[in-house]
Amino acid sequence: MTQAVLETEGLSVRFGGHVAVDNVTSTFHAGELTAIVGPNGAGKTTYFNLISGQIPASSGRVKLLGEDITRNSVADRCHKGLGRAFQLTNLFPDLTVQENVRLVVQAHRNRGFSLFSMADTHIDLMTGAMAVLERVRLDTLKDKKVSELSHGNQRKLEVAMLIALDPRVYMFDEPTAGMSADEAPVVLDLIAELKSERDRTILLVEHKMDVIRTLADRIIVLHNGALAADGDPVQVMASDVVQEAYMGRELEDV
């Protein structure tokens, strides 16, 4: 087995008396896409928040490439290669699509977050930004202000900005939520490409069964914050634990 890229060891968080993530131990490898599923309130987003550092763990550890990052800041984890899809609130609504991506490309190359750069590097950065925008098919909208984009295109821009960061680990929380039927495949194709082309580790919180079936190499099921199942998608989805106790109604609805 190859070295684990990301590990959580006995990871837990308590909010008052409520244990939202309960002693979750799991290991994630390169080239593997793991879907994280479970009923509403199961702890999926909280597990993501613990991994990316948005909230501190009550106990347990998070390791990236063997290094303990449990106490590192969000920014430091990002710098070390942990990439979480940007929330829409992190977009700059008054800047253009291309400028938003450029800022990320620029930061990734350690030039700092500034719109002002030397002319030669400016062209270089803009070219890098355009390449990413072409991949999510937002290149024709490059000069539009982000505030003028549809919700679906704003979410595509989030994905573009994440790709521009080129992290080792991609974390997507329902990446196609709010997208129209013709917008979603662009993002799903990109996620599939990331997995094969770049040999990246991908974590995907997802409710849509068709998306899980298409993309997941592995499924982990959370229930009441704890790991209820972990393994091959076909076996996990067929298991009694998922069908009857944990996922029943939600999956049938899809």
Ligand SMILES: Nc1ncnc2c1ncn2[C@@H]1O[C@H](COP(=O)(O)OP(=O)(O)OP(=O)(O)O)[C@@H](O)[C@H]1O
């Ligand atoms: N900051 C917080 N303070 C108190 N309780 C919280 C906090 N964040 C999450 N919770 C609780 O922890 C539990 C897990 O929530 P979480 O959002 O992680 O679930 P989820 O599986 O992502 O659900 P959904 O599918 O609905 O998004 C819920 O009971 C939620 O109310």
